[in-house]
Amino acid sequence: MTNPAALSPDEARALFRDGLRTPTAGWCAGWTQANLLAVPRDHAYDFLLFAQRNPKPCPVLDVTEPGEVSCALFCGDLRTDLPAYVVYEDGEPVAEVTDASGVWRDDLVAFLIGCSxxxxxxxxxxxxxxxxxxxxxxxxxxxxxxxxxxxxxxxxxxxxxxxxxxxxxxxxxxxxxxxxxxxxxxxxxxxxxxxxxxxxxxxxxxxxxxxxxxxxxxxxxxCGVTPQAAVMASKPPFAIGHAPGHMAITDARDADFLVP
Known part of the structure; x- marks a missing residue:
């Protein structure tokens, strides 16, 4: 495989869509990676408030409308273009998958959270x-x-x-x-x-x-896995997150988040 650091986000997402599972540290040098958490619309406000109250572990970079599977920061498909996902029911991890399209729901609101x-x-x-x-x-x-x-x-x-x-x-x-x-x-x-x-x-x-x-x-x-720890502690009926370390590689640049 080509050096992962030299890949573009589109190239990396295509590999993940084809089933490659790998931690993404060091991939797509210069491009921002993000944590994913998708929750039903009925729980989206509570999670947004949770993130606002805990900005250090939960810095929100982008949020989708209910049912959307892409956003301004991520032009791929959030259901398929990460290397691995964890599916939660009542706070319990019930599956790890490389393609979440079969369990994605139309009422899910997806949050992209900053990643170290x-x-x-x-x-x-x-x-x-x-x-x-x-x-x-x-x-x-x-x-x-x-x-x-x-x-x-x-x-x-x-x-x-x-x-x-x-x-x-x-x-x-x-x-x-x-x-x-x-x-x-x-x-x-x-x-x-x-x-x-x-x-x-x-x-x-x-x-x-x-x-x-x-x-x-x-x-x-x-760490942006804090939202998934909150899912496990709070036990909402359903959620989907990235497998820890297996991130969403976005279309934003790392330099976009650098302050003087």
Whole structure:
């Protein structure tokens, strides 16, 4: 396959539509990736309010009308053009599929939520390592002991992603990512995972464990899987999300979300 970083969003989405399942970190360099959550119209306002009250983990980039399967930010088909989806019933994950068209409903409202993959090219350009890309793995993600502010019927814990950073480069990682507030921005925690209620970095709730080397500090960013943790905690009757780490590759540029 062509270098995934060199692909356009259209080219990547065509591969996913044909059944390729893969984490998307490092794909389509310069193009913004997004988390997906689709909920029935009856729950869409509660989720929009939940996102407004919790902008760090849930920065909304775009929202569809009920039943729409594309939007200004994503010109493909949200039912087929991601590498993998999780289907929820009453808060329980009941299936993982590479094509959600058979379960997509006409009343679904789809939310695209900012993703920290967007700032990883900037981290690499600043000389900050991105370990899951180095190791060809999915980013590790963890539920925390920090509750999000609830909204209506929706509530749940903050989820974070973790990247090990050499101690002398932590300030650089904070500085670089703070310039991307629409895609989670600066870290929410630096250092000991126990402060977030994380018992074992080697056992993430989502994604893959990565190596933390001597002299490195675990750095945690708010994560767009938080909405799916809220689905599992709040148990709406139906929802569809991306499989964690298997993102929607949008038609926006990473630079669109960079602030001075």
């Amino acid at each position: 993959f967007t700032f990883e090219s900037a981290l690499l350009a600043a000389g900050v390592p991105v370990r899951h890309v180095e190791q060809g793995r999915n980013v590790p993600m963890y539920r925390t002991n920090r509750p999000c502010r609830p909204a209506g019927a929706i509530g749940g814990p903050l989820v974070v992603s973790m990247r090990p950073v050499p101690a002398h480069q932590v300030a650089d990682a904070v500085r670089v990512t703070a310039r991307y507030p629409a895609v989670h921005g600066a870290p929410v925690h630096v250092g000991g995972p126990a402060a977030l209620g994380i018992a074992d970095l080697g056992a993430p709730d989502f994604g893959d464990a990565v190596e933390v080397r001597p002299g490195e500090v675990p750095v945690f960013w708010a």
